[in-house]
Amino acid sequence: METAITRAVVHVVTDMHHNFREDLTIDNIAQAVGFSRFHFTREFTHLMGVSPRRFLRAIRFEEAKRLLSDSQLNIAEISYTVGYSSVGTFSSCFKSCTGVTPSAYRQLRSADPLAATGPREGVGAPTAPMPLHGHVQAPAVDQSGVVFVGLFPAPFPQGHPVRCTVLPRPGAFVLDNVPPGSWHVLAHSVTQRTGEGHQAGHLPAVGGFGPITASVDRALEPVVIRLYRANPATLRSGSATHRGLLPAPAGS
Numbered sequence: 001m002e003t004a005i006t007r008a009v010v011h012v013v014t015d016m017h018h019n020f021r022e023d024l025t026i027d028n029i030a031q032a033v034g035f036s037r038f039h040f041t042r043e044f045t046h047l048m049g050v051s052p053r054r055f056l057r058a059i060r061f062e063e064a065k066r067l068l069s070d071s072q073l074n075i076a077e078i079s080y081t082v083g084y085s086s087v088g089t090f091s092s093c094f095k096s097c098t099g100v101t102p103s104a105y106r107q108l109r110s111a112d113p114l115a116a117t118g119p120r121e122g123v124g125a126p127t128a129p130m131p132l133h134g135h136v137q138a139p140a141v142d143q144s145g146v147v148f149v150g151l152f153p154a155p156f157p158q159g160h161p162v163r164c165t166v167l168p169r170p171g172a173f174v175l176d177n178v179p180p181g182s183w184h185v186l187a188h189s190v191t192q193r194t195g196e197g198h199q200a201g202h203l204p205a206v207g208g209f210g211p212i213t214a215s216v217d218r219a220l221e222p223v224v225i226r227l228y229r230a231n232p233a234t235l236r237s238g239s240a241t242h243r244g245l246l247p248a249p250a251g252s
Contacts, residue, residue, distance in 0.1 A: 004034075005035065005040070006047065006190070006204070008033035008043075009043065009048065010190045011033060012029055012040075013048070013146045014145065014146065015029075016052075016056050017146050017166070017168060020059045020063065021081065023083070024056060024083070026041060026052055040052070047188070047190065048190075048204075049148060049186060049188035050148055050157060054160070054161070054164065055166065057093060057097065058097065058165055058166040059146075059166045060082040060083050061094055061097050061098065061165075062165055063081075064078055064082045064094060064102065065105065067081065068106040068109065075090075075103060078090075078102065079102075090102070097163065097164060098177060099163065100176070100177055131178065131220070132174070132185070132214070133172070133173075133174055133220075133222045133223075134149070134185060134209070134223040134225060135173070135223075135224050136167060136187050137224060137225065137227065138169075138189075138205070139205060139229055145169065145190055146166060146167065146168060146189065147166065147167040147169065147170055147187055147188070147227075148164065148165075148166050148189070149164065149167065149173050149175070149185065149187045149225070150162075150164040150186055150187075151163040151178065151183045151185055151186075152183065152184050152186055153181070153182070153183060155184045155208060155210060155211075157186050162178075162179065162183065163175040163177070170189070170227065178220060180214050180215050181213075182211045182213050183210060183211060184211055185209045185223055186206070187207045187208065187227060188204065188205070189204070189205045189206075189227055190204055190205070204229070205228060205229050207225040207226050207227040208225060209224070
């Protein structure tokens with residue numbers, strides 16, 4: 001059965017996606033949907049796999065990357081446009097999420113617009129952290145909304161994602177500058193469940209792929225993540241992978 005907190009999370013995810021430029025705070029968000037900051041943060045993290053603060057940050061940085069690639073706005077203007085009042089905070093958080101500073105990201109895309117598409121014929125092996133391309137697929141009978149995609153060292157969303165992005169809907173994604181190591185790609189969404197009469201509601205959906213091994217001497221193969229509907233109570237009781245909700249690791 002759909003709960004009030006699930007409806008609140010769905011509402012907030014949608015609101016974040018449309019109003020990320022506003023001065024949104026977790027206190028105000030939680031108050032607006034009628035829950036305490038602690039309770040809302042805990043339940044949001046259970047449903048989406050990441051805290052509301054990091055989810056909002058990922059949405060903002062997706063827009064920042066688009067502006068860095070496609071606009072002539074300077075870094076300060078982009079910082080303000082995506083909801084930051086401090087350029088320093090914006091630049092520091094952007095680097096933490098993407099692996100490079102906003103200026104370096106713009107230079108890389110300006111020097112080679114296809115830099116994120118992997119090596120091309122006639123070009124030598126990569127010498128820097130490579131992007132990971134992928135595609136998120138929704139359950140066949142469902143219409144999914146906003147999707148969080150994160151790169152984690154374990155097959156469950158514990159701690160901070162190494163890289164992350166937010167999609168307006170299931171589809172293609174890119175995680176830039178994946179550092180060397182072994183990683184799991186995890187996706188969380190809140191899926192629209194269709195039904196007769198008043199039976200429509202929302203269910204969390206999860207999916208994963210991994211482990212993948214990233215290095216500086218070869219490009220990463222694209223991944224496909226299929227979302228599966230999950231029971232919120234199950235997500236609270238343990239990691240999605242350990243409870244059988246995520247696909248088995250690649251090659252297993």
